[in-house]
Amino acid sequence: MSLLLRSDRAMTARIEATRRAGLPVRVSALTVVEAAHGRTDMPRLHWYLSRLRLEAVTPEDSLEAVRLLKEAGGLHGHKYAIDALVAAMALRSPAPALVLTSDRDDWTRLCGDRVIIRDV
Secondary structure (H helix, E strand, O other), rough: HHHHHOOOOOHHHHHHHHHHHHOOOOEEEEHHHHHHOOOOOOOHHHHHHHHHHEEEOHHHHHHOOOOOOOOOOOOOHHHHHHHHHHHHHHHHHHOOOOEEEEEHHHHHHHHHOOOOEEEO
């Protein structure tokens, strides 16, 4: 999301290609909060969100995130909380779920091989 908000051409092209292929591009409501900042261009944010499927966090996601953190070797705290919640959401998505991330280590520990992880 942060790359989209910075108008990164490669990420924009990747998202558009996925949409043209008829596949949903999901983004967690948490990711929006994590990527936005005081200088975020709000019209741009709303435009991108109109082209993505914004996913809410459920109570079940919270419990699954706790389980994932525990299984990942005792990860905890704010450093891993959002990734764990988004991982739980990815795991409940229809397979194959693809996650684009700049922090592969967290994702590998949280999801193993159950989610396709790509670096951005």
